[in-house]
Amino acid sequence: MKFLVMTDIHGNSSVLDKLDDEFKSCDAVLFGGDFADVIGKLPGEPVLEKLCSKHDEIYAVLGNHD
Numbered sequence: 001m002k003f004l005v006m007t008d009i010h011g012n013s014s015v016l017d018k019l020d021d022e023f024k025s026c027d028a029v030l031f032g033g034d035f036a037d038v039i040g041k042l043p044g045e046p047v048l049e050k051l052c053s054k055h056d057e058i059y060a061v062l063g064n065h066d
Contacts, residue, residue, distance in 0.1 A: 004055075005030045010065065011037030013050045023054045033063025 004026040009015060023029070031051065035044025044066050052058060 001027045003028055003030050005032070007032030008034040008063070009047050009051075010034055011041075011044070011047060013047045016047075016050050016054055020054070026055070028057035028059065029055045031058065031060035033061050034065045035063070036065045038065055 002025065004019070004022050006019075006029070029051070035047040035051075048060075051060075
């Protein structure tokens with residue numbers, strides 16, 4: 001089984017597009033938190049929504065900025 005493991009995107013959802021080949025070749029995605037930029041500045045929902053569109057099997061936890 002192959003996992004794509006990532007963390008600390010901090011609002012930069014454009015980085016997810018650079019990983020399209022990795023999303024296609026993995027069995028599941030593990031995300032260790034920090035979707036949001038900084039507390040109260042840029043919410044994490046847009047990153048989470050884009051991440052969810054990239055793969056069917058995503059396991060994630062919230063980070064200290066979320």
